[in-house]
Amino acid sequence: MEIITSMLAGILFATGVYNLLQKQMLRIIIGTALLSHGAHLFILTMGKLKRGKPPILVEGVENYVDPLPQALILTSIVISFGVTSFLLVLAYRASLLNETDNMEELRGSDHE
Numbered sequence: 813m814e815i816i817t818s819m820l821a822g823i824l825f826a827t828g829v830y831n832l833l834q835k836q837m838l839r840i841i842i843g844t845a846l847l848s849h850g851a852h853l854f855i856l857t858m859g860k861l862k863r864g865k866p867p868i869l870v871e872g873v874e875n876y877v878d879p880l881p882q883a884l885i886l887t888s889i890v891i892s893f894g895v896t897s898f899l900l901v902l903a904y905r906a907s908l909l910n911e912t913d914n915m916e917e918l919r920g921s922d923h924e
Contacts, residue, residue: 817857824850837903837913841896848892852885 824846831843859881868876907913 813861814857817853817861821850821853821857824853835915837907837915837918840915841899841903844899845892845896848888848895852888852892855881855885855888 828843828846828850831839831846834840834843859878862877903913906918910918912918
């Protein structure tokens, strides 16, 4: 199961990097979102995908799931949602002011 999720994380990383190298701002934002999803899946995979009891340590519970990867992923999801929403608002405002979302055209514009 870890091999499949590692391959899926690699595919998400590859498509994210491909989208980051595009000229349109929306594709760049989608690339950052795909990279963050790949990182979430990678962290979950490195935490070992296993089934067990909840991480409440009481007498008799020996096989429990490590809660640290899940807590890291939850924090990372919140941060990536904030970054993605900020980038979407920034791209919307830049496209309104400059009337384009092409990065090469934005690089050469001297719009105030």
